[in-house]
Amino acid sequence: MTDTVTLSLAALQRLLEEILLRHGCSADVAACIAHNYAIAEQDGAKSHGVFRLPAIVSTLKSGWLDGKAVPSVDDVSPGLVRVDARNGFTQPALAAGRALLLEKAKTCGIAAIAIRNSHHFGALWPDVEPFARDGLIALSVVNSMATVVPHGGTKPVYGTNPIAFATPREADDPLVFDQASSALANGDVQIAAREGHALPAGAGLDRYGNPTTDPQAVLDGGALLPFGGHKGSSIALMVEILCAGLTGGQFSFEVDWSEHEGALTPKTGQTIIVLDPERGASAPFRSRVEQLLTKLRAAGQERLPGDRRYANRRRAQLNGISLTRDEHEMLLAL
Amino acid sequence: MTDTVTLSLAALQRLLEEILLRHGCSADVAACIAHNYAIAEQDGAKSHGVFRLPAIVSTLKSGWLDGKAVPSVDDVSPGLVRVDARNGFTQPALAAGRALLLEKAKTCGIAAIAIRNSHHFGALWPDVEPFARDGLIALSVVNSMATVVPHGGTKPVYGTNPIAFATPREADDPLVFDQASSALANGDVQIAAREGHALPAGAGLDRYGNPTTDPQAVLDGGALLPFGGHKGSSIALMVEILCAGLTGGQFSFEVDWSEHEGALTPKTGQTIIVLDPERGASAPFRSRVEQLLTKLRAAGQERLPGDRRYANRRRAQLNGISLTRDEHEMLLAL
Numbered sequence: 001m002t003d004t005v006t007l008s009l010a011a012l013q014r015l016l017e018e019i020l021l022r023h024g025c026s027a028d029v030a031a032c033i034a035h036n037y038a039i040a041e042q043d044g045a046k047s048h049g050v051f052r053l054p055a056i057v058s059t060l061k062s063g064w065l066d067g068k069a070v071p072s073v074d075d076v077s078p079g080l081v082r083v084d085a086r087n088g089f090t091q092p093a094l095a096a097g098r099a100l101l102l103e104k105a106k107t108c109g110i111a112a113i114a115i116r117n118s119h120h121f122g123a124l125w126p127d128v129e130p131f132a133r134d135g136l137i138a139l140s141v142v143n144s145m146a147t148v149v150p151h152g153g154t155k156p157v158y159g160t161n162p163i164a165f166a167t168p169r170e171a172d173d174p175l176v177f178d179q180a181s182s183a184l185a186n187g188d189v190q191i192a193a194r195e196g197h198a199l200p201a202g203a204g205l206d207r208y209g210n211p212t213t214d215p216q217a218v219l220d221g222g223a224l225l226p227f228g229g230h231k232g233s234s235i236a237l238m239v240e241i242l243c244a245g246l247t248g249g250q251f252s253f254e255v256d257w258s259e260h261e262g263a264l265t266p267k268t269g270q271t272i273i274v275l276d277p278e279r280g281a282s283a284p285f286r287s288r289v290e291q292l293l294t295k296l297r298a299a300g301q302e303r304l305p306g307d308r309r310y311a312n313r314r315r316a317q318l319n320g321i322s323l324t325r326d327e328h329e330m331l332l333a334l
Numbered sequence: 335m336t337d338t339v340t341l342s343l344a345a346l347q348r349l350l351e352e353i354l355l356r357h358g359c360s361a362d363v364a365a366c367i368a369h370n371y372a373i374a375e376q377d378g379a380k381s382h383g384v385f386r387l388p389a390i391v392s393t394l395k396s397g398w399l400d401g402k403a404v405p406s407v408d409d410v411s412p413g414l415v416r417v418d419a420r421n422g423f424t425q426p427a428l429a430a431g432r433a434l435l436l437e438k439a440k441t442c443g444i445a446a447i448a449i450r451n452s453h454h455f456g457a458l459w460p461d462v463e464p465f466a467r468d469g470l471i472a473l474s475v476v477n478s479m480a481t482v483v484p485h486g487g488t489k490p491v492y493g494t495n496p497i498a499f500a501t502p503r504e505a506d507d508p509l510v511f512d513q514a515s516s517a518l519a520n521g522d523v524q525i526a527a528r529e530g531h532a533l534p535a536g537a538g539l540d541r542y543g544n545p546t547t548d549p550q551a552v553l554d555g556g557a558l559l560p561f562g563g564h565k566g567s568s569i570a571l572m573v574e575i576l577c578a579g580l581t582g583g584q585f586s587f588e589v590d591w592s593e594h595e596g597a598l599t600p601k602t603g604q605t606i607i608v609l610d611p612e613r614g615a616s617a618p619f620r621s622r623v624e625q626l627l628t629k630l631r632a633a634g635q636e637r638l639p640g641d642r643r644y645a646n647r648r649r650a651q652l653n654g655i656s657l658t659r660d661e662h663e664m665l666l667a668l
Contacts, residue, residue: 079442108413110446153634177568228562234511245622288579300487
């Protein structure tokens, strides 16, 4: 195909890194963030891949986000790490606290990291999958900016507030899921608007609070709805409490970038809880997870969470990562 | 009204305690379980109140559940308590490990209790609300018996797998939610069958795997569906892994009471994670939670999770707990 450009993961990462360096990121931050978006693209998450770069550049230019921020890590108790991202991206803040978190999890059996003043604008699974590769169960939540109307309400309060969960398996890649607490993720709405697709029913409201399937109506002052009615809404509520209340970060509804034209990333918080599943269990954990997954397949669930992502990853590792020519030129222009 | 009998919480608890003692529970277990079902009835959770007593008695008679079990508590690491319920109810196992869990949470900032070989047959919020009254955030999950079909599958694998979450507030009762990962709880289906109500669409399948709104068709070899499609299904999966994989307990699909006629309680596991929200936070946690809840009300969400439960509780504290005459006679007959 002549309309695509194929890059290796390393090449895509270098290209993203150059863009981030050019727009005021430190070397450490650029490497960390370039890796994050390159693996999202590799794994087929188009809504969380290179598609996000123009918004990141625009945000860096606006002064809303500090691309050179050096996170400060506090060892507050035997099981708890706190990180002040100091108005930088969340991922370098997690990287800064990760070794201490792992040490605590090994010692205590359970530990958590609470990150504040942080901008999370990428996919959430890259934050949890590596913990599962280190033998831990990981549960992460992150809040964003108010785009989701609580069940029974009329105005947005919650972010899309994803939850990601990862667990080691016996002989395979970790089992990982990553899902918004909203019926759709913001990135999905942006992609639908760009490609002219309608949204599924029950996912969005227009600016007047009426149900709509038009992605542009959602983006133009409209809002998203939680998945699964009041239950998804309660999960979004829990995410806010864990990401802002617990961390000392901002609630989604407090994000105010009005002084920073072009800003598009949420300054909020993130919490990750990790557990050591082998600590004193009376049965080998990994083989027990396999038994459950085998049962799910026998019950007719053909695709487990993450299966498609791993298939995309393997394909990209063999054949490289395909970008459209437009995407590639957009990156080169940045 | 002549068709109701009104009891105080203490009187209802004494009545339930006598029933449990008569059917082979130890004094400790009877007191703990009587309290659990009496407060569920008090809080208006008819599906988790005295309605469950005949099934409990039937299970005790079957020999499937040991009403005299003495839980054994293991202090496995600085942040982790494990409890073997030794085939008894879950609630006394939690009670046995609770002081150690609180001590670990205060020391470490985060801690978890993993309970196995345990029968949880009651409401989940009574397990988490007391932690919030002690100033902690609590998240609990429990699995049950296979009645829920995974998204995309055709046979039940998951239990109704509820999640309960509780957090302290500034000046009010804790904020608590407790929700099944299925579209409906088993108790709701039983109540609907008894009272002849139809189920909402999208909640159940009949024994042939066809969608149904007939509660009896769900109970007669049918199954429930997860809430919110694949996202609710992934949450049910996480609950299985945390309640059985992590604890060393049984998956919902492994519950096999075929040798115990009359058995109706699941022997599985439960995990509770507690966090100390004031540990090193840069803002006072409880007032931050209030700010979020104020915002939710301003956005039009009139009822917060747990509001109805607290209203029922206050009414019962003033006026006593109303049972129908049938319910009261059923209890006296036991």
